[in-house]
Structure formats: structure tokens, C-alpha cells
Amino acid sequence: MDAKLFDSSHNIRSSVLSGISVSLSVISVFLAVFCIFYVHAYLMASLEIIFSLYAFYIHHRAKKRHYTEMDVHCFTYLLLLLFIVSNLFLPPENHGFMWTLVCPLLMYSLVGLKRGFISSLILFITQTSIVYYRTVDLAAFNTTNLMVNLASSYLVIWLISHTYEFHRHEVESTLSNLASRDALTSAHNRLALTTAFEYFQTHRDKEELSFLIVDIDFFKAVNDQYGHDIGDKVLIETSQLMMQIVGDDNLYRIGGEEFCITLFNRSLDEAHLIGERIRKLIAANPFIYDDHHIHLTLSVGICEYKEGNRIEDLLRMADHELYRAKKSGRNQVRLCPTAEQSVDDNEQKVPVTATSHL
Template sequence: MSTRRYPHSSVSPEEFHKWLSTLICVLNSVYFVLNMITLQKLGLGTMQLAVATFAGFCLYKSSNGFYRPWHSYALLISLTINILLSIAVMDLVAGATYWGLALPFWYYSLFGLRKGFIFSAIIVLSAAMVIFFRTDTQVFMPYRTIFNFTLVYCSIWLVCHIYEVQRQKTSEFLHSLALQDDLTNLKNRHALKADFQAFQHSFESMHMLIIDIDHFKNINDKYGHDIGDSVLIKVADALMQSIHTKEIYRLGGEEFVILFKNINDKEAFRQAEKVRKAVELGIFFSHNEPIKLTVSIGISSLRPEHEFTDFLRAADQKLYQAKREGRNRVCA
């Protein structure tokens, strides 16, 4: 399958970051007022003002299209420090520990499975240590509080982890549906375009082969579409077995495409001939009746001015030249 990367949630990290920045900015502004004016917690209030200011900065940047991944890291690190500091400074009855329970959800939503797990593990240990060293009253029971906090935190952490695992599996499945041809299991036209964009400036040369099965309509008319589908599957298998590359695509109908990277014109022609002979020498069956196939192949070489449609059109023109010249041949 294509190696293109996709956002790791249905809501993009940029969008989630923007809304999280809004929430953090508003909440820390409220807590800043409460702690500075009502509770006289000057140090904590100053910290919350700094977090609110940075969250406002992140909101401004993301709203104007200047989001950077480090904004999310810095935002959540500052929020995490703020929560841990609140747990350490505030009375337990103030409930600052409750905010720590929301952290796994934010970590997994912004950073994905692996980093979400690492951040969540660090925080549960850090929060437990902060709670343990709290001795604000004689009736305070650190072991009991740590036990309850850890159990609830780990329960939420487990749910977030399971959800993210399932979400990734669903994302990969949808990814395969979007980029894979469901009949032949080759990559499809969308994957071809995505791969071209990824490869375009990464290799010194690139060649495209368009392969068309000769007189395929006659096969469908004579044997039926179920046999035609079987022939397409067998041709796809022949292509995969005749050459060593993962860049093989079904363009649509009876047309296939192969991309070659960092080879010269002579080698591209040799590979095309190898494919043509593999199909010509192969035997395809309709029940007990053998079907002989041939293919016509057009080759284009990527030029600096080529976009995807130009590259494809150039190969297509060579394919039609091969058909005009009698089929079962390669034109470059």
C-alpha cells in the first residue's frame, strides 16, 4: 500500500489544537483571576497567566494558518506543569487532581498511540509522587489517595489507549479502501497520483508504463464479465511476478500502470518487454478453455515540466501508438 501519511484522528491535529488552545486559554484565565484575587496564590496565578497567554498565542497562530507541531507539545507541557503545580500547592479538597485525569485523552488525541502512551505513563508517575509528598493535614492519607487516583487515571488511560488502537485499525482499513483496487488488490489511480507527488522530486529519473490488454472487450463479450474479472486478476498476478517493484497500479478497466524510479530509457524498455512477454507466454483459463492474451505498452519519461496529467498523457499517447502499429508491442 501507499506510504502516504494521514491525520491520526477524524478531526485534524491542527483543528483539535485550536479548540484545545481556546479551552486552555479560557480556563486558565478564569483560574488566574480566582487564584490572584480570591485565594492570593500569587505564584500559581502567575503560572496560569503564562499558560493562558501562551494558549492565546497558539490560538492566534492556528486560526491564521501558522500551526506548528511544537505548539501542541509546548502547550500540553505547560498545561501539565500547571496541573502538577496546582496539585502540589492547592488543598486536596480543591480538586486539582481531577484535571490530571483529562490528560490521557488530550495526549492520545494530539500525539497518537505511541507518544500518548509515553506521556500518560510519565504523568501518572509524576502525579503519584506529587500526591505522596503532600502533607497538608494530619488526616491526609497519601497511600489511599494515590491508590484511588492511580486506579481512576489508569482506567481512563486504558479506554483512551483501546480507542486509539481501534481508531488506527479503522483508519488503516479506510486507507486501504481509498488506495487499493478491490478486484486485483493492486494500488489504484488515487495511490498512483499520491505516489507520483511523493516521488516527483525525490529521484533523478522516473518512467511510467501504461499496459492495456489487447481486445479485452472480446473476452467479456465471449466469456462473460466474471471471466473478464478473473483475467484481470491473473494479469495483475503476472505483472507482480514478472518485475520486482511495488509501484504497480490498476488505472481502470483493463489498463495497468507501473512506475520505475532511477532507471534509464533502455532499462525501462527492457522491463516493458519483460512484462509484455510474460503476458504473451502466459495461459489464462476460462473454465477448461485456454485464453491467450497480449498487451500493448506505452512508456513515458518524466520531464522537469511534467505534472501528473502530463506524465500520464505522454505514456497514453505511446500506448495508442503501440495499438495503431498492430498491438502486442512496446512504444517509447
């Protein structure tokens, strides 16, 4: 989830895509004119004009951040195809094959590390083969020198592009992890919760979302009696146990001993069952540290997202149910009043295996 929510690559590629597409749109117009009046390659000129129009369209979408991954791939591979076709049909004396050298930079900038590597490899094999085939019998070219210089230049630029993108991706992953994780428990933090909710609202398509607020009962007494070192170990183990049920991506530490769980595409009755599973797991788990045997319980409050809810609304409603659980004796799961009747009516109909895929 870190990469998805804190992905600066998207912003970088938006800027790169916008700049490259408008630049290539203009350049393609000039190349089309060149093909028509100087080379008389009308087919190539037509392709340049088509690409110019498409590049301008991509620029318009990239500028407004409305483009899709498919747009990026289509633009990138169409550009790659244009380079190959130009080498096939334009006279080698025009030195159009020199455009090949910029391809690794473009590929890695637009489609990332893995696809950039594959695209660069395909283009290297294809372009060097075409250039060799088309120049080997031409007296104007020393084919050996040409191939050595073209291949070595391409490989150097390819290596630099790959190394840069690899380390950029590593640094981005590290920074994303630091920004989104709780240092003690490795659960996600409140910033990650806010970002995940914003992502959910932006990309939601009739998707359900339930919020669970989980609080360790009498945790202050654990700290007071056993010390903060033991308290920290309790928090770590508790978060690890909850991750076994809800997964790493759905657990957030939002307070000292308070956690939030997000359940996407889960009905409210499923959320209730998951809350009970977590409560029973913690209650049955022996927390043993340095001969200290600690028995813990959890209180859980659950609410469901409704259209127009803000994250503050969901946290407040779930926290209110948590307060009700505390006031009613702790070690229990409570739901928002509007949801309780529905869950009570359906609970007998929902098999316990409803959450077995988690």
C-alpha cells in the same frame, strides 16, 4: 499509502489541536494570575505564561494547517511536563492534580494510539507517585481514599480513550481501504491515483515522477473466448505480478484492463527498464485456468512529470505512447518523444540491477 492519503486523523487532530491550544492559552493566563496573586508561585506563573504564548502560536499554525508533527509533539509533551511540574511545586490543597484526569483524552487525541498509550502510562506512574509523596503526611488528606479515587478515575478515562481511539483507527483504516482500492484486483483505484498525485505536488522537493500506462493486449478476446470469470482471474494475476516489481503502493487500476504505475525518485531510464521488466514477466508467465493455457502480452506507455503538469496531462501523454505501442504491433514499451533519445543514449550505461531494490 491508504493511511497517508486518506488520513482523516490529520483533519481531526488539526481541529483538536486548534481548539485545545487556544483554550489552554486562555486558561494558562488565568492560572498564571492565580499563581502570582494567590499562591505566590512566580516560577510556575512564568511557565504558565510561556506555555500560553506557545499554545497561541500553535493555535495559529493549526488553524492554517501549517503545523508539523514536531509542533504537535512539542506542544503535547510540554503540556505533559507542565502538569508534572505543577504537581511538584503547587500546594496539594489547590487540587491541581485533578488536571491529570484529562490527560489521556488529550494524549490520544493529539498523538494517536501508540504515543497516547505511552504518554498516559508515564503520566499515570509519575502523577500518582507525586501525589502520594506530597499528601501522605498531610492531615488534610486521606491519602488512601485519594489515591484509590484518583487512580481508578484515571484508569477508567484512560481505558475509554484507548478503546475509542483503537476502534476509530480501525474504522478509518477500513474506510480508507474501501475508498482507495479496486474491489477486484486490490490495486489502488483512480481516486487513489488522483489523491497520490495531489500529495506528490504538495510535498514535492525536486522529486522525479514517471507515469506508466499498462494495457493487456487483446484482453477483450480473452473475455469473449474464455468468459468473464477467467478474464477476472487474468486481471487479478496480472496485477499481482506487477506488484512484485513495483510494489503495492505504486499500482493503480484505472480502466477495465488498463493500469497506471507511478515511479517516484526513478529516472526515466530506470522507468524504461522497469516497464521492460514488467512486459517480459507477463509475456513469460503461463496463465493457466481450468486447462486453459493463455498467453498474454502488455503494451506500455511512459511519460515523465514536468513542472506544471496536471494529472490529466500525464495520463494523456502516457496514453498517447500506449496508443503508439499498440499501433506498432503491441508487446512493447514506448516513451514520450522528448524522452526517447535520452533513454536511448543512456540505456547502455544503466545496469540491469538498477531496479533490483524494488
